[in-house]
Amino acid sequence: MIRRLFYLALGAYLATWVQRRLRALKPDHVARRAADQVRGLAADIREQALYRETELRAQYGLDTVSKSKLSPNVRDGR
Template sequence: MIRRLFYMALGAYLATWAQRRLRALKPDHLARRAADQVRGFADDVRDQASHRETELRARFGLDTVSSTQTHLPPNVRDGR
């Protein structure tokens, strides 16, 4: 009797676990999770690019537009 009750409870647990795992594999859930990961990656890339740009601007003294114009010869345009 106890053995049957144990196996019945084990079966119910495994069935619930399997349903949850299968529900997590639905296409809409996978798409949402992938979109969140891509969005997080893009945010990380933007943060790192901004940080690196700040480092380079500080290193080369490019904090103001007037400082970039003084380093260029008079006949060279700066791309604006």
């Protein structure tokens, strides 16, 4: 009797686990995860580019940037 109850509980657990895994493979879930990863990667790239720009400005003594050359959306790395 206890063995049957154990296997019933194990089967219920495995069925729930399989259903969750199958739901995770739906296209909208996969697309959302991919978009989140790309968004995080783009933020890392942007951060590294700003860091490198600051390094280059310090190395070559470019402390100031002409305001006329910058568009309103561009940061000068400081």
